[in-house]
Amino acid sequence: xxxxxxxxxxxxxxxxxxxxxxxxxxxxxxxxxxxxxxxxxxxxxxxxxxxxxxxxxxxxxxxxxxxxxxxxxxxxxxxxxxxxxxxxxxxxxxxxxxxxxxxxxxxxxxxxxxxxxxxxxxxxxxxxxxxxxxxxxxxxxxxxxxxxxxxxxxxxxxxxxxxxxxxxxxxxxxxxxxxxxxxxxxxxxxxxxxxxxxxxxxxxxxxxxxxxxxxxxxxxxxxxxxxxxxxxxxxxxxxxxxxxxxxxxxxxxxxxxxxxxxxxxxxxxxxxxxxxxxxxxxxxxxxxxxxxxxxxxxxxxxxxxxxxxxxxxxxxxxxxxxxxxxxxxxxxxxxxxxxxxxxxxxxxxxxxxxxxxxxxxxxxxxxxxxxxxxxxxxxxxxxxxxxxxxxxxxxxxxxxxxxxxxxxxxxxxxxxxxxxxxxxxxxxxxxxxxxxxxxxxxxxxxxxxxxxxxxxxxxxxxxxxxxxxxxxxxxxxxxxxxxxxxxxxxxxxxxxxxxxxxxxxxxxxxxxxxxxxxxxxxxxxxxxxxxxxxxxxxxxxxxxxxxxxxxxxxxxxxxxxxxxxxxxxxxxxxxxxxxxxxxxxxxxxxxxxxxxxxxxxxxxxxxxxxxxxxxxxxxxxxxxxxxxxxxxxxxxxxxxxxxxxxxxxxxxxxxxxxxxxxxxxxxxxxxxxx
Amino acid sequence: xxxxxxxxxxxxxxxxxxxxxxxxxxxxxxxxxxxxxxxxxxxxxxxxxxxxxxxxxxxxxxxxxxxxxxxxxxxxxxxxxxx
Numbered sequence: 071x072x073x074x075x076x077x078x079x080x081x082x083x084x085x086x087x088x089x090x091x092x093x094x095x096x097x098x099x100x101x102x103x104x105x106x107x108x109x110x111x112x113x114x115x116x117x118x119x120x121x122x123x124x125x126x127x128x129x130x131x132x133x134x135x136x137x138x139x140x141x142x143x144x145x146x147x148x149x150x151x152x153x154x155x156x157x158x159x160x161x162x163x164x165x166x167x168x169x170x171x172x173x174x175x176x177x178x179x180x181x182x183x184x185x186x187x188x189x190x191x192x193x194x195x196x197x198x199x200x201x202x203x204x205x206x207x208x209x210x211x212x213x214x215x216x217x218x219x220x221x222x223x224x225x226x227x228x229x230x231x232x233x234x235x236x237x238x239x240x241x242x243x244x245x246x247x248x249x250x251x252x253x254x255x256x257x258x259x260x261x262x263x264x265x266x267x268x269x270x271x272x273x274x275x276x277x278x279x280x281x282x283x284x285x286x287x288x289x290x291x292x293x294x295x296x297x298x299x300x301x302x303x304x305x306x307x308x309x310x311x312x313x314x315x316x317x318x319x320x321x322x323x324x325x326x327x328x329x330x331x332x333x334x335x336x337x338x339x340x341x342x343x344x345x346x347x348x349x350x351x352x353x354x355x356x357x358x359x360x361x362x363x364x365x366x367x368x369x370x371x372x373x374x375x376x377x378x379x380x381x382x383x384x385x386x387x388x389x390x391x392x393x394x395x396x397x398x399x400x401x402x403x404x405x406x407x408x409x410x411x412x413x414x415x416x417x418x419x420x421x422x423x424x425x426x427x428x429x430x431x432x433x434x435x436x437x438x439x440x441x442x443x444x445x446x447x448x449x450x451x452x453x454x455x456x457x458x459x460x461x462x463x464x465x466x467x468x469x470x471x472x473x474x475x476x477x478x479x480x481x482x483x484x485x486x487x488x489x490x491x492x493x494x495x496x497x498x499x500x501x502x503x504x505x506x507x508x509x510x511x512x513x514x515x516x517x518x519x520x521x522x523x524x525x526x527x528x529x530x531x532x533x534x535x536x537x538x539x540x541x542x543x544x545x546x547x548x549x550x551x552x553x554x555x556x557x558x559x560x561x562x563x564x565x566x567x568x569x570x571x572x573x574x575x576x577x578x579x580x581x582x583x584x585x586x587x588x589x590x591x592x593x594x595x596x597x598x599x600x601x602x603x604x605x606x607x608x609x610x611x612x613x614x615x616x617x618x619x620x621x622x623x624x625x626x627x628x629x630x631x632x633x634x635x636x637x638x639x640x641x642x643x644x645x646x647x648x649x650x651x652x653x654x655x656x657x658x659x660x661x662x663x664x665x666x667x668x669x670x671x672x673x674x675x676x677x678x679x680x681x682x683x684x685x686x687x688x689x690x691x692x693x694x695x696x697x698x699x700x701x702x703x704x705x706x707x708x709x710x711x712x713x714x715x716x717x718x719x720x721x722x723x724x725x726x727x728x729x730x731x732x733x734x735x736x737x738x739x740x741x742x743x744x
Numbered sequence: 745x746x747x748x749x750x751x752x753x754x755x756x757x758x759x760x761x762x763x764x765x766x767x768x769x770x771x772x773x774x775x776x777x778x779x780x781x782x783x784x785x786x787x788x789x790x791x792x793x794x795x796x797x798x799x800x801x802x803x804x805x806x807x808x809x810x811x812x813x814x815x816x817x818x819x820x821x822x823x824x825x826x827x
Contacts, residue, residue, distance in 0.1 A: 132792055136791075136795075141779075151826045153827045154827060155826070266813065271788060273784045327816045327819075327820040332819070389827075404822070535827060604827070
């Protein structure tokens with residue numbers, strides 16, 4: 071059936087195909103991957119042992135270590151790994167057409183991402199839930215360990231910056247979206263107080279209350295947008311919003327978790343699961359036609375959404391959904407401490423990632439069911455296609471994707487927005503796609519409400535990641551600074567909290583600021599940087615996994631993690647090389663900086679652009695240095711892992727395994743299921 | 745006489761079947777509600793109390809609010825959310 075669905079896609083090349091074919095093909099690929107490949111890997115490479123007591127059983131303390139039902143752990147793990155990433159990446163990569171993204175999501179997911187998540191979850195479960203960085207230090211040596219740690223901190227900074235940029239682009243000059251997103255903050259605070267003081271720990275009540283208030287905020291945003299005075303209050307430009315996001319991130323990192331982070335996370339988890347299910351049902355129910363061609367001419371690198379050829383950039387743009395290094399951090403955190411039976415590692419590790427990959431497929435469908443002209447009009451920055459509606463539609467239509475200014479104005483009016491031109495970052499075009507699907511399935515007249523529901527949904531996700539990421543970055547930095555001066559390492563000492571939070575926010579705030587002032591839309595620069603960082607982390611995780619498995623005598627099966635590792639090493643290194651050295655100014659950072667510097671010197675830039683040009687030039691050079699640094703970290707870890715493998719192959723001594731000793735499961739049901 | 749007895753028998757059986765069906769729906773509903781509460785973490789405090797009574801009966805347990813705050817503090821002490 072999978073073959074016939076893929077065949078369906080193949081046969082219909084050149085004419086529009088139905089989304090149902092894509093969903094069917096995806097589900098079949100996942101079913102095959104799970105039933106055969108994951109079972110084979112679990113049995114031969116990992117050798118999962120259902121009689122072996124898991125850390126949750128051996129160390130059960132009722133708090134961190136608690137043996138938990140596999141479906142519950144599945145839900146928690148999925149909620150932890152699935153954020154805005156799999157929604158944004160596929161939307162941006164849709165500029166190449168639907169086929170490249172789809173194939174990479176399916177193949178990369180089944181053979182790469184799912185295997186990575188399952189393997190890291192397994193290794194951490196066998197090591198009492200140790201983190202990736204700790205496993206790297208214990209098993210490979212200090213070099214790999216520190217590289218993994220620094221890599222994590224940097225990826226956090228870039229991730230938060232790019233997500234902040236996505237939110238800012240979705241809110242700028244949109245009173246409705248801005249009012250709704252702002253309203254989520256007092257709602258989260260209210261729920262926080264409710265959960266702490268009014269009805270402590272009653273999560274379901276609080277979430278139902280919170281989600282109803284969020285719905286009210288979506289509708290209420292519309293009333294605000296209709297009122298001229300109030301609308302002006304919430305009609306903010308990108309720079310104002312960027313400062314707001316930075317201030318918010320700083321505040322969120324220093325207030326107690328119960329006040330803002332915990333309630334926001336409950337709300338976003340409820341919304342996330344509800345919306346993903348709703349979207350999947352609506353796609354199957356409506357089975358819309360895909361309007362984007364299978365492959366567009368932009369595979370040659372001239373794409374307006376971001377510059378760069380299909381290889382390597384489709385593999386960088388879609389990280390979450392195919393393979394994401396960040397998952398390795400989550401899979402070596404809380405989840406291994408909850409696993410009730412080692413056999414659960416397969417459904418939880420492989421299965422959760424499969425579901426996230428499916429979310430990415432749905433996002434790809436939502437982006438490609440739009441008229442390609444509309445898709446490009448929303449996602450192309452003004453600096454590239456022209457800042458007036460007439461100029462933009464002319465440029466885009468000249469690429470062979472006809473669109474008219476009237477069509478865009480009508481669409482914006484339907485969505486309750488002033489304009490949908492150059493709303494880069496993926497969120498607005500995804501929201502238009504989602505609103506189109508939802509409204510055709512559940513009522514045409516609510517298009518504008520659905521659009522802002524989708525924006526609110528993405529913003530809630532993103533702000534949760536922003537809160538949590540800033541806080542984790544703060545902890546890591548405090549840990550780091552604690553080595554230099556002891557009091558800085560105390561996570562509850564207020565001066566240290568303030569200083570380290572400010573440093574972290576300044577770190578991502580810088581990239582956010584530059585992204586906002588860049589007339590070519592900072593997404594063009596930041597998203598590839600994020601992709602490179604995320605794939606670098608995945609390659610680090612796979613190196614650690616390969617090194618450990620080879621130490622355990624699995625040299626002949628090392629290709630299972632080794633092949634995805636090699637692929638990522640090739641992709642990431644090529645992308646890093648091109649981002650630094652390519653002569654095309656839209657792709658190479660150095661070429662971009664030189665191009666701008668030459669224009670500035672020749673005096674051909676308009677005054678407004680000339681004023682910010684020095685900052686942009688500096689930023690591009692800085693990004694080049696950062697990219698080189700990422701590539702260097704990556705190769706240090708790979709070489710370290712190869713060194714271990716060679717020592718094992720030639721029978722020399724390596725660091726001892728830190729796997730916890732085998733303990734058989736006790737037959738006491740009270741211990742086995744708590 | 746026999747007709748009305750038969751009728752009563754049928755009614756009796758219908759009543760039993762109905763009661764059984766209601767009980768079945770009720771128990772499925774309760775199980776589903778338990779699963780939802782467990783999944784959302786709504787019953788975390790009750791689970792903690794059960795664990796505490798079993799393993800640390802000598803010390804007094806935390807109250808609901810202390811337990812909730814402690815749980816949040818531990819939960820957000822590391823990487824919990826991905827992109």
